[in-house]
Amino acid sequence: MDKKTSKSYDVIIIGAGSIGVPTAYFMAKAGLRILVLDMLPSVGQASNKHAIGGIRATHSDPSKIHLGNLSLETFSTWQDCNGDDIEWRRGGYSFIAYEDLHATTLKDLIAWQQAHGLDIRWLDRSELLNIIPNLNPKNLIGGTFSPNDGSASPLISAFAFHKHAHEYGAVFQFNESVLDFITTDSKVTGVKTNRGEYHSRWVINAAGGWAKPLSAKLGVNVPVEPDSHEAAITEPVARLFDPMIVDMRNRPGSENFYFYQHPTGKIIFCMTPDPPILGNHTIASSAFLPKAARRLIEVMPVLKNIRIRRVWRGTYPMTPDGSPIIGEIAGYEGYLLAVGMCGQGFMFGPGVGQLLTHLVLNELDDEDKMILESLSFYRKFKTEEVLK
Numbered sequence: 001m002d003k004k005t006s007k008s009y010d011v012i013i014i015g016a017g018s019i020g021v022p023t024a025y026f027m028a029k030a031g032l033r034i035l036v037l038d039m040l041p042s043v044g045q046a047s048n049k050h051a052i053g054g055i056r057a058t059h060s061d062p063s064k065i066h067l068g069n070l071s072l073e074t075f076s077t078w079q080d081c082n083g084d085d086i087e088w089r090r091g092g093y094s095f096i097a098y099e100d101l102h103a104t105t106l107k108d109l110i111a112w113q114q115a116h117g118l119d120i121r122w123l124d125r126s127e128l129l130n131i132i133p134n135l136n137p138k139n140l141i142g143g144t145f146s147p148n149d150g151s152a153s154p155l156i157s158a159f160a161f162h163k164h165a166h167e168y169g170a171v172f173q174f175n176e177s178v179l180d181f182i183t184t185d186s187k188v189t190g191v192k193t194n195r196g197e198y199h200s201r202w203v204i205n206a207a208g209g210w211a212k213p214l215s216a217k218l219g220v221n222v223p224v225e226p227d228s229h230e231a232a233i234t235e236p237v238a239r240l241f242d243p244m245i246v247d248m249r250n251r252p253g254s255e256n257f258y259f260y261q262h263p264t265g266k267i268i269f270c271m272t273p274d275p276p277i278l279g280n281h282t283i284a285s286s287a288f289l290p291k292a293a294r295r296l297i298e299v300m301p302v303l304k305n306i307r308i309r310r311v312w313r314g315t316y317p318m319t320p321d322g323s324p325i326i327g328e329i330a331g332y333e334g335y336l337l338a339v340g341m342c343g344q345g346f347m348f349g350p351g352v353g354q355l356l357t358h359l360v361l362n363e364l365d366d367e368d369k370m371i372l373e374s375l376s377f378y379r380k381f382k383t384e385e386v387l388k
């Protein structure tokens with residue numbers, strides 16, 4: 001069958017974002033016939049390009065550690081294996097503690113994280129200041145350091161996955177909205193768009209902030225709500241630090257705050273609004289920068305005169321417990337969810353892509369099965385991951 005003209009595929013992926021594009025890459029590489037549909041004009045134009053690029057395996061849940069490790073392997077070897085510079089940098093991650101509660105929480109996790117294969121250690125105040133000398137030393141207790149984590153450009157990565165998925169025969173169609181599903185008995189066998197109908201053995205919902213209304217077309221209520229977050233980037237300065245720094249403190253109007261120094265020297269920072277701001281908003285607010293800049297200077301006072309170049313706003317597709325929903329739905333054979341990526345969809349993209357490829361090819365190993373059970377649609381959504 002001609003891959004370029006056929007309207008029947010092994011897998012249709014709805015959404016060419018952080019999840020859909022690497023999934024297309026791994027599936028097409030495995031020889032599957034793939035169609036990716038996106039309502040926007042190009043890859044990565046929704047949440048993907050709003051992500052700041054953090055990639056970590058430093059989590060407090062085994063399924064997320066495993067997905068993070070799979071992704072780190074892909075991102076860190078991408079340029080050597082495929083030739084594209086995706087701005088990968090292995091700067092590590094550091095969760096810093098200025099409060100006893102956070103120090104205790106982080107320290108209590110370390111033995112467990114190490115037992116799950118993470119390279120992570122606790123650094124006391126002076127050890128941490130050796131690695132990040134410009135941290136505000138006042139009341140600093142210490143922090144974790146995971147040297148294998150890093151960062152890359154979300155949009156350049158999406159372009160790279162797209163280029164190679166296309167070379168392996170995946171078909172991408174943009175400016176095309178999926179309006180409904182085609183079902184036969186209890187099977188999902190294709191989709192209807194504003195341009196036509198397509199048939200496939202599998203249909204993957206990777207629609208990010210739109211996953212819920214899309215799934216509702218089948219009568220499946222997925223608990224994913226778009227939740228808007230903002231970020232900012234500064235002018236470039238000489239290298240000051242390497243890791244992504246996560247400050248877990250609450251401040252008026254925000255929960256945690258995180259930032260890193262891009263390979264070009266610019267500082268990129270982001271914070272979690274408190275209370276959450278629901279909706280697919282993409283227009284930057286006037287409230288973000290005054291609060292976030294204060295938090296940046298609080299953690300790293302040396303940055304007090306740095307100039308901000310740009311602020312932007314995007315979406316976390318949030319679930320009630322802060323973890324993704326991945327896998328099958330009983331009674332809807334052929335329908336797969338890869339939704340609710342929260343603030344971690346970029347870092348999980350290649351891991352999720354490999355997992356779904358194994359699922360579709362019926363090649364799941366024990367770790368894949370563990371992830372699918374943990375991130376199942378049928379879990380209770382009661383306990384939040386500590387490092388979400």
Ligand SMILES: Cc1cc2nc3c(=O)[nH]c(=O)nc-3n(C[C@H](O)[C@H](O)[C@H](O)COP(=O)(O)OP(=O)(O)OC[C@H]3O[C@@H](n4cnc5c(N)ncnc54)[C@H](O)[C@@H]3O)c2cc1C
Pocket residue numbers: 014015016017018019020037038039040044045046047048049050051052053054055176177178179206207208209210211214228229230231270312313314315316317338339340341342343344345346347348
């Ligand atoms: C400020 C900010 C900072 C962030 N920082 C990080 C970070 O450091 N690390 C990290 O891992 N994550 C980060 N994230 C989160 C990350 O951006 C998301 O988790 C991730 O992009 C979600 O991926 P996705 O593929 O589910 O959704 P998306 O990337 O949004 O892709 C979904 C796609 O589906 C398409 N679509 C939806 N409905 C339809 C339809 N009916 N028909 C056709 N197409 C459709 C959309 O057009 C879109 O292109 C950040 C997010 C923000 C806003």
